[in-house]
Amino acid sequence: MNEQYQHVYEEVSKCNRCGFCQAHCPxxxxxxxxKNVARGHNAHVRGLAEEKMEINADFKDALFECLLCKACVSNCFPAVRTDKAVVAGRAEYIKRVxxxxxxxxxxxxxxxDQEKLGKFVRLLALGKNTGLSKLARAMGILSWFGKDMDKAEGIVEKIPRTFFRQKVGTLRLEPAKVKTEVAYFVGCGFNYMLPHVSESTVEVLVGQGARVKIADNCCCGLPAYGYGDMEAARNMARKNIEALEKLKTEVIVTECGSCSAFLKEYPELFEDDQIMKKRAEAIAKKVKGFSEFMAPQIGALSANSLEGKKITYHDPCHMSRYQGVVKEPRDLIKKIPGVTYTEMPEADRCCGGAGSYNIMHYEQSMKVLEKKMENLxxxxxxILTTECPGCVIQLSYGVRKAGLPIKVLHISELIKEASRKG
Amino acid sequence: MEKEHVRDALQRIVGKENVLWKDVDLAVYSYDAGLVKGKAGLVVFVDNSDQVAQIVSFLCKEGISYVARGSGTNLTGGTVPLNEGVVIEFSRMNRILEIDIENERVVVEPGIYNLTVQNALAEKGYYYAPDPASQKASSMGGNLGENAGGPHCLKYGVTSNHVLGAEVVLPSGEKTWIGGKALDAPGPDLMGLLVGSEGTLGIVTKIVCRIMRSPERVLTMLAIYSSVEAAGQTVSDIIAEGIIPATLEIMDNVVIRAVEASVHAGYPLDAEAVLLIELDGLTDGMDEQMKRITEICEKNGVVSHRIAKDANERNILWAGRRGAFGAVARIRPAYLVCDGTVPRTQLPKALTEVKKISEKYRVPIGNVFHAGDGNLHPLILFDDRDADELERVHKAGREILKACADLGGTISGEHGIGTEKLNEMFLVFKGDDIRMMSAIKQAVDRKGLCNPGKVIPAQEARP
Structure with missing residues (x-):
């Protein structure tokens, strides 16, 4: 028995190979x-756990081509946690291969490290916005990240000049009448790529009477976890737990579906460290996604420029299947007067963005996206709205590529527009 | 034969990326949804029938065995490659080629899921009758190979009653058509021979099926019982009354609890049995028929019953039945399903036998069955990591099939024989019949390369 798989062995042993997951895996x-479907993943991980197979470079595609969207888990009768099995496989892969x-x-x-990451993104942006990226591409720099990186470059349209954190000083964080106090966890996707969404979120929070304390957090750690780098994920989780503890708020809000999902899962990272686990649990309990926090308390909204618009919602995997937050965003949209909500077929089917999946596995990601666009x-x-920066970027790319006259908005932007007075 | 040489040749036919040859990739083609394990030599993804014909011709020339595979949701080893044979994988050959409403036919490729076809037909107000519980993932090619049934087969018959023609690549590599859109082909029923042959007589590359207009109305009732016998008696009484519902499905308490833990179909946890009764057809007279059925249920001491209010409620009730096999993993990680069939009146005796066998071998058994046509599915629950238990499970399985045969029944309702029940074939076939099967196989597949070692036992193996 390979110890590496201790925590998922019972799970994969419950897979009785019915193969129904084939109908759900994007x-x-x-x-x-x-090799790409849950039954195959479970067989591989079981083989590795029982030491009937040995990990080697040939496992790369099988292990890393999974979106971790959990569509299989949600539809699996014994609910085998194939996502965890895949991550366990990746962890061994990066250790051994x-x-x-x-x-x-x-x-x-x-x-x-916010600052280092900022500098790096700045460098990328320079390339991207000035055409230097062609040079970088020619030099093969992008291919460091994966074989599809250069093709995938068009996914991000433009990297903004100013990050959200640089604008914090100019923002109103204190409402006229303080009803509550929240910590705002700044997701990297918003800080560096979609700062206007963060601004919307803060504006809506303050508008609802919340004093907003900006957390001095780094990346939530999910990208590292997803690639099986547990050491890096734990390291980031520790930093963030510390940063969030300092703020001493009852609620921690983030409009990033991936961050909120992963913050809630922090305790699972510290199974071997009960003290850290307790601290992680205390933090996890306070975490709320944007719609989860907003839906029960938001008051009157007005349509403003949304008057007469037809709006649909895409469920990010990390909101729907990882957190079970499905009703709240729809409730929020339905609270806007003068708009029609229309449900998209297979609204919770993964868009193929999946963090950096669209960059690492461009071709497959685009085929997954095509299906989303058909449904859209x-x-x-x-208007297509959602609650995850990765989805916003991927869906915007899909709409742009397909030439659809549809606006892609994060739900916090939508609510900001509907909260505007007159 | 050098594996590299075969790989290169297949890659020339289907393209480099459509042949799998690394151990990691082959390992996941060593199983199906049952317990049989094998080993694939190569896996080749096909896109059209010409490729299939070229592949089969090549393998025939080289003397390499092969097996066609759709979704691998089969339960008795039918698609499991033996002797490191080549797996010809149809998962990407999954188009609907034609929906011909005027003639009430649909033409599909074998890799398409049964449910995908159903959904496309439903948009036009039609359906395809066979509805195996695995329909959302099982392929039409696989359904044909196994002669799949499903809850609705009580009223409408199994796959062989609904497949009218097929394009077939014969073991020689020759491509031909058997049957077609017309209702009946003259001469011996070759189509009937092909359906249920588990891919041992050729590989189907296009399938022509009969479709039917969706019923005007569907009524689904869930009846709760405090004993399996009472539920079973209700089934016999309904049929004795001359009523043939679309379905009559029973699940026992073991299965009910597993199902409820997983899909929340609304079956009461303390019920000893639930019976799913579905009527379909014309609106006229249906209420009267349901009233009569309700009376029969009451006569048999039904604890409670309710009718699904709408399609959504109906789907929830069915979700429980369709998920029954998968759900038992909530109790024990693995299961063996014994797909024995008995004449309907023998069901109570068969269930008593199953119970005895469960006790004798100390293995829990859950029952879910197509009660209307006497098709049992005792699910023997176990942990496949326990070698001793596994041995007892296999013994129990064999004994259940023997009990079914002894009661005048047979060893498979719809899951086929594969390799798992080869020996049990002798329980129901006596000699000349098996010789005839072998002779047909020999005539069609001279080199014995087309899914060898399945369905037809070697005469020498007779106990």
Missing amino acids: IFAVTGSE GQPKAMRLVFHTLLP KKTGAD
Whole structure:
């Protein structure tokens, strides 16, 4: 028995190979290959755990082509946690087969450090916005990150000039009448790529009478966890727990579906450290996603420029299947007068963004996205909204590529517009 | 034969990326949804029938065995490759080629899921009758190979009653058509021979099926019982009354508890049995028929009953039944399903036998069955990591099938024989019949390369 898999062995042993997961896996729908579906993952991990198989470089595609969207888990009769099994496989893979140097740099040096990451993004932005990226591409720099990186470059349209954190000083964080106090966890996707969404979130929070304390957090650690780098994920979790504890608020809000999901899972990272686990639990209990926090308390909204618009919602995997937050965002949208909410077929089917999946596995990600766009077209919506930066970026790219006249907005932008007075 | 040479040749036919040859990738083609394990030599993804014909011709020339595979949701080893044979994988050959409403036919490729076809037909107000519980993931090609049934087969018959034609690649590599859109082909029923042959007589590459207009109305009732016998008696009484519902499905308490833990279908946890009765057809007279059924239920001491209010409620009730196999993993990690069938009147005796066998071998058994047509599915629950238990499970399984055969029944309702029940074939076939099967196989597949070692036992193996 390979100790590495202790925590998932019972899980994968419950897979009785019925194969129903084939009907739900977005990647299997694209490849039709057993190595990509939960039953195959469970068989691999069981083989590795029982030491009937040995990890080697050939496992790379099987292990890393999974979106971790959990569609299989939600539809599995014994609910086998294939997502955890895949991550366990990845963890052993990077330990035994190796981790690309660039990945190590990202997880151990850049993501834990706002400033370093900022500088790096700045450098990327310079390339991106000035055409230097062509040079970088020619030099093969982008391919450090994966074989599809250069093709994937168009996914991010433009990197903003000013990060959210640089604007904090100019923002109103104190409401006229303080009803409550919340910590705002700044997700990297918003800080560096979509700062206007963070601004919306803060504005809506303050508008609701919340004093907003900006957390001095780094990356939540999910990207590292997803790649099986537990050491890096724990390191970031520790930093963030410390940063959040300092703020001493009862509630921690983030409009990033991935961050909120992972913050809630922090306790699971510290099974071997009961003291840290307790601290993680205390933090996890306070975490609320944007719609989860807002839906029960938001008051009157007005349509403003949204008047007459048809709106649909895409469920981020980390909101729906990881947190079970499905009703709240829809409730929020339905509270806006003068708009129509229309449900998208398979609204909770993964868009293929999945963190950096669209960059690492561009071709497959695009095929997953095509299906999303087909479903989106069926809604006839004017606005597509969601609650995750990765989804916003991926869906915007999809709409742009397909030439659809549909606006993609984060739900906090939507609510900000609907909260505007007159 | 050098594996590299075969790989290169197959890659020339289907393209480099469509052949799997690394151990990691092959390992996940060594199983199906049952307990049989094998080992694949290579896996090749096909896109069209010409490729299949070229592949089969090549393998025939080289003397390499092969097996066609759709979704691998089969339960008795039918798609498990033996002797490191080549797996011809149809998961990407999954298009609907034609929906011909005027002639009430649909033409599909084998890799498509049964449910995908159903959904496409439903949009036009039609459906395809066979509805195996695995329909959302099992392929039409696999359904044909296994002669799949499903709850609705009580009224409408199994796959062989609904497949009218197929394009087939014969073991020689020759591509041909058997049957077609017309209702009946003259001469011996070749289509009937092919359906249920588990891919041992050729590989189907296009399938023509009969479709039917969706019923005007569907009524689904859930009846709760405090004993399996009472539920079973209700089934016999309904049929004796001359009523043939679309379905009559029973689940016992073991299965009910597993199902409820997983899909929340609304079955009461303390019920000893639930019976799912579905009527479909014309609106006229249906209420009267349901009233009569309700009276029969009451006569048999039904604890309670309710009718699904709408399609959504109906789907929830069915979700429980369809998820029954998968759900038992909540109790024990693995199961063996014994798909024996008995004449309907023998069901109570068969269930008593199952119970005795469960006690004798100290293995829990859950029962879910197509009560209307006497098709049992005792699920023997165990942990496949326990070698001793595994041995007892296999013994119990064999004994259940023997009990079914002894009661005048047979060893498979719809899951096929594969390799798992090869020996049990002798329980129901006596000699000349097996010789005839072997002779047909020999005539069609001279080199014995087309899914060898399945369905037909070697005469020498007779106990």
